[in-house]
Amino acid sequence: MSASYLHIDHVTMNFPTPSGEFCALKNVNFVINKGEYISIIGHSGCGKSTVLNIIAGLLDASQGGIFLENKQISGPGPERAVVFQHHSLMPWLSVYENVAIAVRQVFKRKKTKAEMHEWIIHNLELVHMDHAMDKLPSEISGGMKQRVGIARALAMEPKVLLMDEPFGALDALTRSHMQESLMDIQEKLNNTIVMITHDVDEAVLLSDKIIMMSNGPSANIGEVVEIDLPRPRNRVRLASNPTYNEYRQRVLSFLYERQSNPLSAPEKEESEDLVETVAETIKETPEATNVTELKSISDSGKAA
Numbered sequence: 001m002s003a004s005y006l007h008i009d010h011v012t013m014n015f016p017t018p019s020g021e022f023c024a025l026k027n028v029n030f031v032i033n034k035g036e037y038i039s040i041i042g043h044s045g046c047g048k049s050t051v052l053n054i055i056a057g058l059l060d061a062s063q064g065g066i067f068l069e070n071k072q073i074s075g076p077g078p079e080r081a082v083v084f085q086h087h088s089l090m091p092w093l094s095v096y097e098n099v100a101i102a103v104r105q106v107f108k109r110k111k112t113k114a115e116m117h118e119w120i121i122h123n124l125e126l127v128h129m130d131h132a133m134d135k136l137p138s139e140i141s142g143g144m145k146q147r148v149g150i151a152r153a154l155a156m157e158p159k160v161l162l163m164d165e166p167f168g169a170l171d172a173l174t175r176s177h178m179q180e181s182l183m184d185i186q187e188k189l190n191n192t193i194v195m196i197t198h199d200v201d202e203a204v205l206l207s208d209k210i211i212m213m214s215n216g217p218s219a220n221i222g223e224v225v226e227i228d229l230p231r232p233r234n235r236v237r238l239a240s241n242p243t244y245n246e247y248r249q250r251v252l253s254f255l256y257e258r259q260s261n262p263l264s265a266p267e268k269e270e271s272e273d274l275v276e277t278v279a280e281t282i283k284e285t286p287e288a289t290n291v292t293e294l295k296s297i298s299d300s301g302k303a304a
């Protein structure tokens with residue numbers, strides 16, 4: 001038995017498909033300590049969400065298992081809260097009610113009504129959303145919805161917070177605000193966090209450890225980088241920090257030199273063809289200003 005907090009213990013995942021079994025993960029093994037912020041990074045389709053969904057208990061591993069404080073977990077549970085890329089708020093409930101529904105479920109026997117109310121407000125304050133607690137999800141921005149999703153997850157007081165590309169759908173500026181907020185929250189609460197990302201800067205800025213995955217099928221852990229940078233971290237100051245840049249370089253070279261982007265051959269050919277036609281069209285039609293325009297000109301040329 002290991003003394004680690006969370007152990008992803010030699011997990012293999014085979015999916016049944018019409019053309020036979022597809023081995024997405026093969027023997028994935030790593031440990032996470034309490035209070036650690038872990039990022040899992042890898043190219044699209046390598047199996048990051050599969051790992052996270054197995055930890056969340058939404059998928060059952062074909063072999064191996066997940067141990068939390070040395071107990072094997074099975075199925076989902078409130079001690080492992082999940083935040084997805086696209087918010088999963090109930091559209092007919094207010095911001096307050098979206099958090100309340102989780103709080104009531106977890107604390108119905110442990111907190112009084114007044115305590116639950118206080119706890120809901122406290123978690124909304126933590127993500128700076130208390131001012132909008134009576135609004136519906138349709139009345140707030142994408143970044144605000146993700147904040148509510150994070151508040152809801154934190155309000156469950158999970159042992160592990162699991163996040164699958166939580167800021168992937170946000171614009172760059174909102175994303176950087178969310179990263180700052182998450183660093184502040186992490187400093188206050190010292191949560192154990194597993195976050196999936198494909199953003200190298202996000203991974204280095206936020207993490208204590210980056211787990212880099214090889215491409216599938218049969219994906220595995222390629223390399224683990226420990227990020228030994230003092231906290232609180234400041235993105236502007238880090239930009240000129242040589243250690244920060246070394247970490248960044250290490251992740252980049254793993255992703256782009258050792259694991260090239262896994263576009264399949266036909267897709268690659270198709271994209272090379274597109275580059276060629278666009279290049280030709282640029283020569284022929286200097287008035288077009290963007291790729292979509294060029295593509296539609298070249299397509300209409302082909303059709304004619």
Ligand SMILES: Nc1ncnc2c1ncn2[C@@H]1O[C@H](COP(=O)(O)OP(=O)(O)O)[C@@H](O)[C@H]1O
Nearest residue numbers: 015022024043044045046047048049050051216
């Ligand atoms: N339910 C499923 N059935 C069959 N194949 C799946 C299923 N879920 C995921 N896969 C495959 O497993 C691989 C990993 O998927 P995923 O974990 O979603 O990747 P990532 O999150 O890194 O983009 C992909 O090739 C994907 O097509």
Ligand SMILES: [Mg+2]
Nearest residue numbers: 048049050164
């Ligand atoms: Mg994914």
